Amino acid sequence: MTERSLDALIEALRRLPGVGVKSAQRMAFHLLQHDREGARRLAVALQAASEGIRHCERCHTFTEAAVCSTCLDGSRDARQLLVVETPADQAALERTGSYRGLYFVLMGRLRPLDGIGIADIGIQALLERAADGVVQEVILATGFTAEGEATAHVLAQALKAQGLSVTRLARGVPAGSELEYVDLSTLAHALSDRH
């Protein structure tokens, strides 16, 4: 069983994040055995997305137009700019239904160990975006990981130097939690940030 187009498919599937050689084999066999329609549909979707999707000129999220529909939405509050790491984070915040301002998507975070520095996460573009004269508050919603916190710290310094008001998502006890099962660091933050 050394078929070139099968090997090429397995090799191409392995480039997906989190997919090793066993998973890639399983995916290839599944598609060929049970879901050729799915294989064709995925091929078309990949082609369309890799040709059609670019970055919004204003917020850097993925979009098919020059400016994404969120940035064009006149009903949103342009005085608030919320900074997230990824479009997935943006989608999660949108699902809460409790934010009506605009976004800026870093498309990454500081990862000094992987050589991802300040210039790589579009901090300059964010500073220019935030300096449009309309934005009054920049809400930092990078992750509460070491890298996300470091990113927030660096961004906060740069934004405050421009005279902008900078806030950070609250840390605290997750909804539905019993206190005894919450980790100590979260509990300590919830205590110090009590209101």
Place this chain on the structure above:
Amino acid sequence: MTERSLDALIEALRRLPGVGVKSAQRMAFHLLQHDREGARRLAVALQAASEGIRHCERCHTFTEAAVCSTCLDGSRDARQLLVVETPADQAALERTGSYRGLYFVLMGRLRPLDGIGIADIGIQALLERAADGVVQEVILATGFTAEGEATAHVLAQALKAQGLSVTRLARGVPAGSELEYVDLSTLAHALSDRH
């Protein structure tokens, strides 16, 4: 962030086995952000494989030709026919380098709970293949799971009724194992199959 081609890509990725909505999002974002070349290559590979790959007329494995290269290999021992569930199992056995006969790939196993019965796993094609007058021994190498064992049992009965010699892969202690850590069922089989 409601871009149609992005949503279509995430939806198409979700059809892959073991990929939920979060993984599909992560894969789509990774491809679009870091590996558009990989996205294009995967699209081409999917298209090529879904158009070019079919089943070998003799052993049912995936192949681009009418008959696969293994079945066409005159140096292999046509008197032995080894039955596996999937091309991945076949590949694993090939890697051992200790089998020089031919294969028959069921492309599945009996899964009564999912409605996969005897007719669905190509048992008729196997009986015809094994009755070519050359095959002397059919080696059953379906998995040692409940479903794999049931499949082997049904196949053994049907093949023996045709007067064929049927064997099964040995069960026993895996190489490199300390006896105390081997599960009891395996140990019991290793004891009863001692030689």
